[in-house]
Amino acid sequence: MANDNDMVVRQVGLTFALLASPEKRDVAWVQAHVDGYGGRSRDAAAHLVERDVRELRDLGVPARYQNGQVWVVKDLYELPAVDLTAEEASVVGLAADLSKPGSLGEFARSGWTKLAASGATRSMDATALMSVSNDIFQLRADTLRAIVKCVQANQRISFDFVRAPGKDPERRVVDPWGVVSLNNRAYFVGFDIDRDDVRVFRLKKVSRVKKVRHSDAFHERAGDLQALVEASLRGDLVDVTVTVTGGAGEELAQRGTRVSGVDTGGEDNDTITVRGVDRDWAVRTIASLAGQVVAVEPGEVRQDVVKLLRTAAEGSN
Structure with missing residues (x-):
């Protein structure tokens, strides 16, 4: 099972990296930028890239490996286009990380080739698809899924939020705006109804997300979410x-x-x-x-x- 998970992480990472690349890449570039290929000899990495390309092609991904170079023929994707918001694209970008062992492995594997076909790339970090923090392993698929759906629908939600280990959970009511990453940590941004202000929540501390019926207007997103998170955590x-x-x-x-x-x-x-x-x-x-x-x-x-x-x-x- 561990080997299967490693393979999924590697192949998802390779696909997203090549989709984001404007040109063909050699094995050295893959080793430097895609998790799972480093720490091997050049020949061993080349054989692994070649094998992964064959398996990706079996999955319907038009990957190519020839004369030491690897690429994805983007025009040959036969999957329907996926229209993603900026917030959803950030979540899609988590897919390569979420494929690792843990509660989100199945979530990440489901339909990832279709998500890759959209052209969405990982916006969680400026760096290549590499290392992750413990946040990734502690996120729950149902929580992330529920928040993304409610962001898309402008749907108010309530959830439990634990400020610190040992503290009792607080029930919060928020108009959700999106999920943002900063330094490999995932944060959820929205307008807190009870506190009448914008709030940032560490996503791994959020659970039991529920829709909330309301008669007042949904608070529309205000400002750049990344900047809001950075300002909130500047200390x-x-x-x-x-x-x-x-x-x-x-x-x-x-x-x-x-x-x-x-x-x-x-x-x-x-x-x-x-x-x-x-x-x-x-x-x-x-x-x-x-x-x-x-x-x-x-x-x-x-x-x-x-x-x-x-x-x-x-x-x-």
């Missing part, structure tokens, strides 16, 4: 500079800039700078690099990394 965003041993920290580099060959104490290392990223994500990502990190700035982020590593070490004893 949790940080700029970080990390010095790592050469080649390490690709996940950080995808979100920022890498300067190679920095001389630190007689060693050639890389310096990676990321700006405006989620603090928790930055701390967890830096901590995962462990012995490959030489320095971290600012100091408060460095302290959080050290604290996380100590907690992990104590938990393993």
Whole structure:
């Protein structure tokens, strides 16, 4: 089953990446931009791409692999067009991530080739279809599905929202506007009726979504949803500079800039700078690099990394 899930993630990612690409791509590009092909020799990756293309063709996806290049013939799609709103396209973009093991595997696999045919690409991140945070594994398919349908229909909803672990759920009533991602976390944006203002909710903390009948007017979307989320969470965003041993920290580099060959104490290392990223994500990502990190700035982020590593070490004893 795990291998089947890995295959689905890989093939969905390859399809979406090629649909979004304006030109044919070689195997090296696929390895660098599509999850599931890295960490292999070039020949092994080429064989895997070739096999995946054959299986995609069996599914009706007009993928091609020839002379070391791979592409999708977009004009040959025979599936009907799918008209997606910007919010729905963001959710469709989650499909490659949601194909991983967990409660959303079946949701993601159902009809993904038709969704790909729409030309929708993943708008959840500017980076290629790569790593995800734990949000993806904790989202419920029924919750996401219900919210998307109500966004499309301008339908008021109520739901349970848990502010923090151990807290009792609060019942909220909201006119839903859409689902937005920031630093691999999924957020739900809408107008909170009881609080008479716009509110942002971490989607994994939302459950038991129900339609609400109402006689007053639905509050129409106001402003750019991405900007609303960023403004709401601005206090949790940080700029970080990390010095790592050469080649390490690709996940950080995808979100920022890498300067190679920095001389630190007689060693050639890389310096990676990321700006405006989620603090928790930055701390967890830096901590995962462990012995490959030489320095971290600012100091408060460095302290959080050290604290996380100590907690992990104590938990393993």
